[in-house]
Amino acid sequence: MNKIAVVTGAGSGVGRAAALALLGAGWKVALAGRRADALEATIAAAGENGANCLAVATDVGDPASVAALFAAVKEKWGRCDLLFNNAGRGSPAVDFDEITHDDWFGVVSANLNGAFLCAQEAYRMMKQQDPQGGRIINNGSISAYAPRPGSAPYTATKHAISGLTKSISLDGRKWNIACGQLDIGNAATEMTQRMTQGVPQANGSMMVEPRMDVRHVGEAVLHMASLPLEANIQSMTIMATKMPFIGRG
Numbered sequence: 001m002n003k004i005a006v007v008t009g010a011g012s013g014v015g016r017a018a019a020l021a022l023l024g025a026g027w028k029v030a031l032a033g034r035r036a037d038a039l040e041a042t043i044a045a046a047g048e049n050g051a052n053c054l055a056v057a058t059d060v061g062d063p064a065s066v067a068a069l070f071a072a073v074k075e076k077w078g079r080c081d082l083l084f085n086n087a088g089r090g091s092p093a094v095d096f097d098e099i100t101h102d103d104w105f106g107v108v109s110a111n112l113n114g115a116f117l118c119a120q121e122a123y124r125m126m127k128q129q130d131p132q133g134g135r136i137i138n139n140g141s142i143s144a145y146a147p148r149p150g151s152a153p154y155t156a157t158k159h160a161i162s163g164l165t166k167s168i169s170l171d172g173r174k175w176n177i178a179c180g181q182l183d184i185g186n187a188a189t190e191m192t193q194r195m196t197q198g199v200p201q202a203n204g205s206m207m208v209e210p211r212m213d214v215r216h217v218g219e220a221v222l223h224m225a226s227l228p229l230e231a232n233i234q235s236m237t238i239m240a241t242k243m244p245f246i247g248r249g
Contacts, residue, residue, distance in 0.1 A: 004077045005225065006030045006069070008060055008118055009087035011038025013189035014139065016045065017218030018084050023049035025222055030073045032058040032118075033087065060087045060114030070121040079129040082225050083122035085115045086139040088157075093150035093200060104153050111157035112164075119168055119179075126177050133176025133229050137221060138165045142185040142237065142245055149200045169234065178232040180224055185239030187214040201244065212240040 005022050009015035010031035019029050023046045031039045031053055039055035046053060056072050059065040073080055088111040091103040119136050126134035140161045147155035161181065168179035186195060186209055198206040220238045227233065239245060 003027045003081045004079055005082040006032060006073055006080055006122065007084045007086060008032045010042055011035050014184060014187055014214060014217050015086045016042045017214045018221040020046055021218035021222040023052055028052045028077060030054040030056060032056050032069050034059060060118055061109035063117055066117040066121055070125060074125060080122050080125045081134045083118060083136045084221055085118050085136060087114055090154045095150060096152055099152060107153035107157055112160050115161060115164060123172065123177060127175045135225060136168055136179040137224055138181045140181040140183040142183050142239060144183055146245065149202060176229050178229055180233045181235045182220060183237045184217055185245055186211045186243045187217045189214050209244060210240040210242040
């Protein structure tokens with residue numbers, strides 16, 4: 001097996017878990033993220049499999065930075081079989097009229113523009129390489145279906161990711177490019193640490209929410225990535241079983 005993956009946001013959390021799962025299954029993985037030291041920590045966590053990593057400090061919202069990432073992957077390995085489009089950020093949970101322009105545009109740049117730029121570079125490489133094709137997995141979030149209070153920038157971008165996923169899936173058919181979406185709820189990462197102290201609910205209350213081991217998310221990415229290109233998981237939701245999402249909470 002000589003499969004090549006690109007994982008964005010690979011320096012922590014879901015991105016690191018996905019990179020470690022792919023490396024453990026024999027993939028070569030390009031790690032992309034803003035902080036070079038965090039990417040090096042992921043390589044260290046991979047142990048012997050760290051030899052199969054390429055760390056590229058990347059700002060996914062910058063077209064030149066994204067182009068340089070995929071140029072580095074092409075130079076080192078010659079192809080890209082998988083992109084896990086994971087990089088993203090949130091913003092302070094405030095009432096809608098209190099959202100700053102900096103927070104709105106920052107979230108859109110990372111979550112939506114970044115996903116588009118990375119997917120386009122991966123798509124272009126997959127279309128041109130021999131054998132042709134590959135797979136793109138977009139990190140959607142449960143917020144692609146149901147918002148949290150005070151989360152308009154994040155929720156809007158995750159709804160947009162659903163449209164982006166479907167468009168790539170449709171346009172990629174003729175080039176053997178599969179595209180699916182992984183919607184994650186309450187994985188135990190730094191981003192969700194606040195849930196252990198209580199987060200706002202739709203009824204105005206505060207509640208501690210259950211979380212799940214982030215390794216399960218990495219295994220879900222690996223499962224989607226391991227399918228032959230004739231098969232695609234169009235969407236998958238993986239969540240903490242007891243989180244308040246299904247029904248009325």
